[in-house]
Amino acid sequence: xxxxxxxxxxxxxxxxxxxxxxxxxxxxxxxxxxxxxxxxxxxxxxxxxxxxxxxxxxxxxxxxxxxxxxxxxxxxxxxxxxxxxxxxxxxxxxxxxxxxxxxxxxxxxxxxxxxxxxxxxxxxxxxxxxxxxxxxxxxxxxxxxxxxxxxxxxxxxxxxxxxxxxxxxxxxxxxxxxxxxxxxxxxxxxxxxxxxxxxxxxxxxxxxxxxxxxxxxxxxxxxxxxxxxxxxxxxxxxxxxxxxxxxxxxxxxxxxxxxxxxxxxxxxxxxxxxxxxxxxxxxxxxxxxxxxxxxxxxxxxxxxxxxxxxxxxxxxxxxxxxxxxxxxxxxxxxxxxxxxxxxxxxxxxxxxxxxxxxxxxxxxxxxxxxxxxxxxxxxxxxxxxxxxxxxxxxxxxxxxxxxxxxxxxxxxxxxxxxxxxxxxxxxxxxxxxxxxxxxxxxxxxxxxxxxxxxxxxxxxxxxxxxxxxxxxxxxxxxxxxxxxxxxxxxxxxxxxxxxxxxxxxxxxxxxxxxxxxxxxxxxxxx
Amino acid sequence: xxxxxxxxxxxxxxxxxxxxxxxxxxxxxxxxxxxxxxxxxxxxxxxxxxxxxxxxxxxxxxxxxxxxxxxxxxxxxxxxxxxxxxxxxxxxxxxxxxxxxxxxxxxxxxxxxxxxxxxxxxxxxxxxxxxxxxxxxxxxxxxxxxxxxxxxxxxxxxxxxxxxxxxxxxxxxxxxxxxxxxxxxxxxxxxxxxxxxxxxxxxxxxxxxxxxxxxxxxxxxxxxxxxxxxxxxxxxxxxxxxxxxxxxxxxxxxxxxxxxxxxxxxxxxxxxxxxxxxxxxxxxxxxxxxxxxxxxxxxxxxxxxxxxxxxxxxxxxxxxxxxxxxxxxxxxx
Numbered sequence: 001x002x003x004x005x006x007x008x009x010x011x012x013x014x015x016x017x018x019x020x021x022x023x024x025x026x027x028x029x030x031x032x033x034x035x036x037x038x039x040x041x042x043x044x045x046x047x048x049x050x051x052x053x054x055x056x057x058x059x060x061x062x063x064x065x066x067x068x069x070x071x072x073x074x075x076x077x078x079x080x081x082x083x084x085x086x087x088x089x090x091x092x093x094x095x096x097x098x099x100x101x102x103x104x105x106x107x108x109x110x111x112x113x114x115x116x117x118x119x120x121x122x123x124x125x126x127x128x129x130x131x132x133x134x135x136x137x138x139x140x141x142x143x144x145x146x147x148x149x150x151x152x153x154x155x156x157x158x159x160x161x162x163x164x165x166x167x168x169x170x171x172x173x174x175x176x177x178x179x180x181x182x183x184x185x186x187x188x189x190x191x192x193x194x195x196x197x198x199x200x201x202x203x204x205x206x207x208x209x210x211x212x213x214x215x216x217x218x219x220x221x222x223x224x225x226x227x228x229x230x231x232x233x234x235x236x237x238x239x240x241x242x243x244x245x246x247x248x249x250x251x252x253x254x255x256x257x258x259x260x261x262x263x264x265x266x267x268x269x270x271x272x273x274x275x276x277x278x279x280x281x282x283x284x285x286x287x288x289x290x291x292x293x294x295x296x297x298x299x300x301x302x303x304x305x306x307x308x309x310x311x312x313x314x315x316x317x318x319x320x321x322x323x324x325x326x327x328x329x330x331x332x333x334x335x336x337x338x339x340x341x342x343x344x345x346x347x348x349x350x351x352x353x354x355x356x357x358x359x360x361x362x363x364x365x366x367x368x369x370x371x372x373x374x375x376x377x378x379x380x381x382x383x384x385x386x387x388x389x390x391x392x393x394x395x396x397x398x399x400x401x402x403x404x405x406x407x408x409x410x411x412x413x414x415x416x417x418x419x420x421x422x423x424x425x426x427x428x429x430x431x432x433x434x435x436x437x438x439x440x441x442x443x444x445x446x447x448x449x450x451x452x453x454x455x456x457x458x459x460x461x462x463x464x465x466x467x468x469x470x471x472x473x474x475x476x477x478x479x480x481x482x483x484x485x486x487x488x489x490x491x492x493x494x495x496x497x498x499x500x501x502x503x504x505x506x507x508x509x510x511x512x513x514x515x516x517x518x519x520x521x522x523x524x525x526x
Numbered sequence: 527x528x529x530x531x532x533x534x535x536x537x538x539x540x541x542x543x544x545x546x547x548x549x550x551x552x553x554x555x556x557x558x559x560x561x562x563x564x565x566x567x568x569x570x571x572x573x574x575x576x577x578x579x580x581x582x583x584x585x586x587x588x589x590x591x592x593x594x595x596x597x598x599x600x601x602x603x604x605x606x607x608x609x610x611x612x613x614x615x616x617x618x619x620x621x622x623x624x625x626x627x628x629x630x631x632x633x634x635x636x637x638x639x640x641x642x643x644x645x646x647x648x649x650x651x652x653x654x655x656x657x658x659x660x661x662x663x664x665x666x667x668x669x670x671x672x673x674x675x676x677x678x679x680x681x682x683x684x685x686x687x688x689x690x691x692x693x694x695x696x697x698x699x700x701x702x703x704x705x706x707x708x709x710x711x712x713x714x715x716x717x718x719x720x721x722x723x724x725x726x727x728x729x730x731x732x733x734x735x736x737x738x739x740x741x742x743x744x745x746x747x748x749x750x751x752x753x754x755x756x757x758x759x760x761x762x763x764x765x766x767x768x769x770x771x772x773x774x775x776x777x778x779x780x781x782x783x784x785x786x787x788x789x790x791x792x793x794x795x796x797x798x799x800x801x802x803x804x805x806x807x808x809x810x811x812x813x814x815x816x817x818x819x820x821x822x823x824x825x826x827x828x829x830x831x832x833x834x835x836x837x838x839x840x841x842x843x844x845x846x847x848x849x850x851x852x853x854x855x856x857x858x859x
Contacts, residue, residue, distance in 0.1 A: 402558075
């Protein structure tokens with residue numbers, strides 16, 4: 001049967017056409033799926049591509065270098081300090097930072113940007129709001145006391161690293177008030193205008209965004225650190241094969257969404273550069289504790305021991321997902337890299353027998369019908385069949401699966417989770433907090449969705465959240481993850497790997513675990 | 527005239543039926559539209575606030591009445607995916623599809639009709655067999671294979687066609703968008719470099735779509751022509767010594783043109799609906815791609831709006847075909 005793979009094989013076998021074309025000098029073209037962009041307003045943006053763009057157009061008070069993602073460094077702030085009681089925080093801004101308009105970045109701009117994120121209350125606002133800011137108190141609690149000093153007062157005692165990691169998220173970006181506010185429509189604080197325009201101090205500024213077509217960015221002439229490339233163009237190329245062709249023909253310098261089989265072929269040919277980065281995203285099985293069989297500790301453990309993690313990663317996703325078994329992905333502070341589970345089928349069968357389920361049982365299995373999840377689901381089905389667990393396969397559109405899991409109507413599901421911000425609490429909260437297991441509970445974390453009631457573990461997570469000593473805090477998360485591995489109804493299997501494939505001569509690829517840390521400042525081509 | 531008025535009168539009923547069916551299918555999908563808006567991470571109170579703000583906590587019939595009320599005011603709602611009004615989105619995406627589909631149907635008609643006529647006139651000959659095989663390939667090969675093969679051969683191997691997208695990098699964002707039809711906008715701006723670049727980018731996807739459509743057009747033209755060429759009036763014309771050209775193009779094709787109007791109108795409507803796979807492979811930001819991405823994101827305002835536009839196109843082209851039918855065929859006047 002003629003398929004895409006065969007076509008690519010034919011492509012690789014045939015001699016290349018005349019001379020390869022080149023993108024213009026000083027311009028980097030990325031072939032990428034960009035139809036996830038909803039907005040480019042940093043106060044609202046929460047999608048993969050949009051976050052990456054905002055991360056290169058705006059600056060935050062603090063950030064983390066990709067060489068050491070746990071280290072907090074000042075981006076616009078030169079220093080910060082916590083007041084006595086851990087509720088007041090003072091930031092001193094660097095001198096010399098300028099917006100693309102040429103105006104200096106002031107504490108007033110920073111305070112207004114954080115205030116507008118709280119007032120707009122869009123999807124990422126909870127990252128800031130969790131410190132007790134509301135639209136009624138934020139003007140009082142986040143304020144500029146002089147052009148270079150910003151003061152922030154949290155509602156409760158707050159761990160400084162936690163606050164800083166949250167401020168390093170895209171929602172903490174600093175927007176030029178004088179550029180955005182005059183463009184406000186009604187009370188939108190410039191939200192509609194910033195969807196398609198920029199007012200930042202990052203290395204690039206937005207020139208145009210055409211939905212499902214392209215994004216064009218120009219170098220910010222007033223940036224503190226001048227970028228190595230004058231223009232970056234992202235072109236929407238949905239099909240991975242078309243991305244590869246673009247790379248081969250020289251119409252693209254970097255391809256961002258090649259599929260695993262194509263990456264394998266590219267690596268084998270050795271013509272293009274392949275850059276890999278572990279992302280803060282996990283693929284895991286969730287076992288609903290409402291199912292009495294899945295609530296048995298032996299069954300949870302048996303399932304964890306029946307999965308062939310290495311086999312799945314090696315055979316299905318050798319380049320795009322790697323084995324990882326704790327709720328903090330590698331690259332995040334406090335991540336646990338131990339892999340206590342491997343396929344031990346005899347041990348798993350014994351556990352099933354101990355639970356009185358030697359003959360197995362039947363349950364439903366919900367999963368997204370897209371690659372690679374569909375292939376992984378089939379592997380899991382085969383693995384669990386060895387325990388006589390019969391899975392009723394229920395493939396669906398990913399949002400349909402999410403809807404079902406949020407309603408706790410699943411037995412077992414496979415889901416993807418990406419961290420919202422770099423602090424360990426982002427994942428710890430969702431995987432390890434559930435103190436109200438009622439159907440109408442207010443806080444519906446991932447633990448709640450699996451009906452896993454854990455008041456004690458939840459208390460430990462909150463204790464870690466309040467800890468100010470970074471080393472002690474990291475150790476607390478390590479301990480929580482070990483406990484989580486032992487007892488939780490989550491079989492964390494894989495961590496996502498982002499792959500950039502580039503033409504020879506492309507240099508300066510600098511990527512991080514979060515999308516906004518994919519930095520283009522040094523991107524250049526010979 | 528009376529029949530035409532009756533056809534026109536049925537349009538609102540057709541469109542109402544379309545809105546009704548699409549609305550209820552959208553609402554019974556196993557996807558929570560609120561999740562599409564606020565995301566999977568949003569706190570429950572934000573989810574409930576959004577549900578109430580959108581009226582999604584109301585009974586279905588109330589939601590439908592509200593939606594129809596908005597429609598009657600010309601408000602198609604706002605797209606979750608792009609944050610624009612659906613009307614704005616359709617104005618952005620539809621011109622790309624219009625440009626592609628119109629070029630494709632013109633090419634398909636210009637090549638497919640003469641091929642069909644030729645095959646009928648030379649029935650059983652090598653030419654006829656070649657046209658039949660050509661049509662069979664065009665109609666039976668999946669369009670994504672055609673598109674990928676075309677990219678592979680003309681773009682990757684021979685290097686005589688540009689890659690996916692509507693513009694080359696050099697002309698990216700250089701043309702002021704007035705109509706959304708890029709070739710026309712470039713011509714209006716007098717930027718002939720951008721014009722020829724846009725034409726070059728249009729050629730390949732348009733040819734792929736045209737190949738797919740012309741196969742059908744050629745087969746139908748051949749079938750209609752064969753029917754006409756066997757008619758008694760053609761035998762009479764031949765007996766009277768009229769030239770073959772006159773018999774074929776004036777007499778036989780004149781009658782074939784009538785049913786061909788319907789074939790062309792429906793094929794064109796199908797292309798305007800959005801050739802999803804072709805648009806995806808050639809990174810062509812058209813209505814088909816918009817509709818598909820909207821559906822996958824449970825963006826129901828966008829799906830309903832785009833479906834309504836597609837429905838309107840079908841209805842309008844059907845009406846046009848009916849009108850032309852009456853003009854061309856005196857028997858149905």
